[in-house]
Amino acid sequence: MALRAETRDRLAFALRLAFRQTSSRARRSVAAFLGIAGGLVLVLVQLGFQSALYDSAVRLHQVLDGDLVIVAPEFQALQGLTWIDRATLERAAGHPQVQSVRPLVMTQLMVRNVENDRFVIILALGIDVDAPAVALDRFGPQAADLRLPGRVLFDAASQPMYGPVVERLARDGEVELVTASPQRARQRAFVVTGLYRLGATIVFPGGMLAGIDTLLDAIGQSRERVNIGILRLAPGADGAAVARDLRLALSPEVDIETKASFVARERRFWSQETPIGFLFDMGAVIGFIISAVFVYQVLYQMIDESIAEYALLKTLGHGRAFFLVVVLATAAMILLASLPPALVVASAVYWICGAATQLPVELTVGRVLVVAGFGMAIAMLSGLIAVRRLGRADPAALL
Numbered sequence: 001m002a003l004r005a006e007t008r009d010r011l012a013f014a015l016r017l018a019f020r021q022t023s024s025r026a027r028r029s030v031a032a033f034l035g036i037a038g039g040l041v042l043v044l045v046q047l048g049f050q051s052a053l054y055d056s057a058v059r060l061h062q063v064l065d066g067d068l069v070i071v072a073p074e075f076q077a078l079q080g081l082t083w084i085d086r087a088t089l090e091r092a093a094g095h096p097q098v099q100s101v102r103p104l105v106m107t108q109l110m111v112r113n114v115e116n117d118r119f120v121i122i123l124a125l126g127i128d129v130d131a132p133a134v135a136l137d138r139f140g141p142q143a144a145d146l147r148l149p150g151r152v153l154f155d156a157a158s159q160p161m162y163g164p165v166v167e168r169l170a171r172d173g174e175v176e177l178v179t180a181s182p183q184r185a186r187q188r189a190f191v192v193t194g195l196y197r198l199g200a201t202i203v204f205p206g207g208m209l210a211g212i213d214t215l216l217d218a219i220g221q222s223r224e225r226v227n228i229g230i231l232r233l234a235p236g237a238d239g240a241a242v243a244r245d246l247r248l249a250l251s252p253e254v255d256i257e258t259k260a261s262f263v264a265r266e267r268r269f270w271s272q273e274t275p276i277g278f279l280f281d282m283g284a285v286i287g288f289i290i291s292a293v294f295v296y297q298v299l300y301q302m303i304d305e306s307i308a309e310y311a312l313l314k315t316l317g318h319g320r321a322f323f324l325v326v327v328l329a330t331a332a333m334i335l336l337a338s339l340p341p342a343l344v345v346a347s348a349v350y351w352i353c354g355a356a357t358q359l360p361v362e363l364t365v366g367r368v369l370v371v372a373g374f375g376m377a378i379a380m381l382s383g384l385i386a387v388r389r390l391g392r393a394d395p396a397a398l399l
Contacts, residue, residue: 126215142194158206
């Protein structure tokens with residue numbers, strides 16, 4: 001019991017010493033603490049932007065109203081538009097577990113800013129209003145207007161580069177969006193009659209929703225072709241089993257997958273098939289390295305300036321384990337002291353960038369815990385390296 005009490009006393013003393021050293025160093029090394037916080041901000045921002053881009057890439061996927069997705073075999077990601085025959089969808093509808101088949105047409109158009117002659121890219125979606133490929137409860141009662149030729153809904157969460165579409169719609173009841181073409185006769189005018197909210201993506205700053213015939217006519221495409229087929233299955237149907245059956249029946253004309261795997265494919269494309277994932281990961285690594293360097297610098301200077309005091313503690317019988325606890329506890333406190341200002345700055349950056357881009361940039365609790373956890377591990381590593389300096393704390397030097 002006496003040994004346990006002595007151990008507790010030594011541990012308490014080590015923690016008090018670590019706290020006092022951290023408090024003293026914080027007042028004298030503000031720049032170093034800001035450097036640690038800056039590294040954490042870089043990590044939080046890199047991971048936040050990466051997550052926002054990946055989440056934006058699958059916004060449309062999340063509102064698809066079905067269980068299975070049919071795409072062309074060469075399909076990689078949404079921005080690389082591919083086509084399939086409607087007849088293939090009709091064949092898929094013959095499966096006994098398929099309740100309905102819903103076609104979806106997508107294309108990228110250039111539309112004119114409603115205030116000037118600048119043209120901006122937009123993602124245009126075409127649906128069959130009677131068998132919509134998207135969940136219409138997300139688009140409101142105005143979706144019924146899409147049965148009329150030339151009528152569209154505009155994404156109110158688009159970036160502002162299209163001009164004051166929302167404001168003019170509220171004022172006038174209708175807004176005209178004109179597509180780009182070098183020949184005026186080939187320009188198409190869409191009439192915006194309502195709004196929905198989906199948001200910008202990694203590729204498209206905005207979007208609009210039209211009836212499928214309206215969109216096919218605008219791009220001069222046959223009504224016998226679509227980009228994606230959405231299958232809604234009967235209640236209780238095994239999606240994976242139905243997908244396997246349809247692959248056997250329809251391959252190699254199309255590829256069939258579940259909605260979850262369709263979302264995963266899009267995320268995998270952006271994280272592995274483009275430089276984006278590597279660049280953001282490298283930015284996060286650099287942020288951790290910056291924080292580690294500053295933590296090590298603070299610890300090394302603290303130990304170096306107090307080397308005589310550490311030597312005295314050695315003469316009083318404190319061993320290596322005691323000094324290891326002091327240094328590692330100090331490293332942890334340094335990291336924790338730097339985290340709150342990092343969160344404040346990162347939150348401000350998230351808010352500014354989210355407002356400017358309409359991308360889902362959010363500082364989540366999970367991300368904070370991950371960054372804090374990795375940051376703590378880096379701080380512990382820095383502490384283990386810095387504690388070697390205590391090997392030079394020679395009690396004989398006090399004589």
